[in-house]
Every structure is written in C-alpha cells, then in structure tokens.
Amino acid sequence: MARVLVLYYSSYGHIETMAHAVAEGARAADAEVDVKRVPELVPEQVARASGYKLDQAAPIATVDELPGYDAIIFGSGTRFGSVTSQLRNFIDQAGGLWARGALNGKVGAVFTSSATQHGGQESTILGYLPTLMHLGMIAVGLPYAFQG
Numbered sequence: 025m026a027r028v029l030v031l032y033y034s035s036y037g038h039i040e041t042m043a044h045a046v047a048e049g050a051r052a053a054d055a056e057v058d059v060k061r062v063p064e065l066v067p068e069q070v071a072r073a074s075g076y077k078l079d080q081a082a083p084i085a086t087v088d089e090l091p092g093y094d095a096i097i098f099g100s101g102t103r104f105g106s107v108t109s110q111l112r113n114f115i116d117q118a119g120g121l122w123a124r125g126a127l128n129g130k131v132g133a134v135f136t137s138s139a140t141q142h143g144g145q146e147s148t149i150l151g152y153l154p155t156l157m158h159l160g161m162i163a164v165g166l167p168y169a170f171q172g
C-alpha cells in the first residue's frame with residue numbers, strides 16, 4: 025500500500041479543508057495517508073490579531089519524516105502569487121534530504137487556493153515545481169481530462 029503524506033500550511037483554514045479532501049481522495053485510491061502541517065512562522069500575537077485559524081488538528085511534520093513516504097502532496101495558499109513562506113521555510117530545511125537524494129523517485133504534487141480567480145494559483149503551483157525537480161521527485165498534476 026502506498027504511503028502518502030499531505031503536507032500543508034494554512035492561515036485561515038482553506039488549505040486545511042482542501043488537505044483533508046485530498047487525503048480522502050488518496051484513501052479512496054487505497055493509499056495509507058497522513059495529513060500533517062508545517063510550523064507557523066508569524067508571531068502568535070500577529071496571527072491572533074489577523075484572525076488566523078490556530079486550532080488545527082493535523083500534527084506538525086518534521087523534515088526527517090519525508091523519506092518515509094512514497095508520495096508527498098504539498099498544499100499552500102497563494103501569497104502574492106507564490107507559495108507561503110511557512111512552506112518555503114520548511115522545505116528550505118530539507119537540504120540534507122536533497123544532498124543524499126532521499127526523495128529521489130518519489131511522487132510530488134502541489135495544490136493551492138487563492139482569494140481571487142486570477143490571483144496566482146497557476147504561478148504558485150508552477151513556481152513550486154522546480155523544488156520538486158531539485159528534490160528528485162516525479163511531479164504529478166491533474167490530467168486535462170479531469171472533469172471536476
């Protein structure tokens with residue numbers, strides 16, 4: 025059975041909701057799925073003042089756990105047309121995995137949400153693909169034939 029990690033960052037809960045939907049889909053395809061998130065970087069006072077959803081059930085992931093999965097599906101909201109600094113910071117700690125090719129050949133995918141229809145969803149996802157390539161992952165997206 026394939027082991028899949030849905031790894032996300034979410035300020036307001038949109039990506040959190042999507043992460044659990046992604047996990048449900050992977051489970052329906054008989055994968056063993058964990059949903060985890062990356063640590064918050066915004067100071068707690070600022071996060072609370074900004075109305076962040078701080079009560080999220082998913083445990084915090086560590087970089088060392090990543091090689092234990094066959095596939096990693098990354099989720100992040102769009103921030104000025106790119107992925108969040110929280111996800112970026114987490115993956116910036118994966119230099120050791122990169123150096124020893126620990127994620128080579130594993131499947132990688134990315135999902136995002138934005139506030140506006142043309143707010144940068146595609147640039148967020150496309151901007152993350154070189155990271156998957158550097159890590160040796162095989163990038164997979166929704167095929168055009170998908171009717172959803």
Ligand SMILES: Cc1cc2nc3c(=O)[nH]c(=O)nc-3n(C[C@H](O)[C@H](O)[C@H](O)COP(=O)(O)O)c2cc1C
Binds near residue numbers: 039106137141
């Ligand atoms: C600092 C910041 C920058 C954002 N930049 C964009 C953007 O470039 N385009 C857009 O459409 N939405 C933008 N948004 C909105 C979020 O991407 C959007 O609400 C997303 O669904 C939030 O997901 P989350 O609740 O999981 O964090 C931004 C939000 C914040 C807080």
